[in-house]
Amino acid sequence: MQLSVDPSSATPPYEQIRARIAELARSGELPTGLRLPTVRALAEELELSAGTVARAYRELEADGVVETHGRRGTLIASTGDTAHRLAAEAATEYAERVRRLGLSRGDALAALDTALRVAFPEEQEN
Incomplete structure (x- = not known):
């Protein structure tokens, strides 16, 4: 390596x-x-x-x-299953937290979209 x-x-x-x-x-x-x-x-x-x-x-x-x-x-x-499992756990935690915060589904999705744009700038459309 x-x-x-x-x-x-x-x-x-x-x-x-x-x-x-x-x-x-x-x-x-x-x-x-x-x-x-x-x-x-x-x-x-x-x-x-x-x-x-x-x-x-x-x-x-x-x-x-x-x-x-x-x-x-x-x-x-073995990363394939583990990565998907960890991502699903993180998504569930996020969904539970935004619900406790009183955010709407639309607001939660907008916040997630913003975070993903920051995390993956190379995938931004021109």
């Missing part, structure tokens, strides 16, 4: 690591069950602090991209 971090980027190093590993897992370049380097080994390879790599791994685990198995290490999870 080839990872690099651009120190001049506005994106924090942990996020660069998280995004790249997630991308490689989604594409299948990092197959399910593949063991990732230890936090310390990857930190040394990238010349970063172990805390930076640990944060990337924690965020990947929270997103369901990796699973941590103690001595067996950090492994790439």
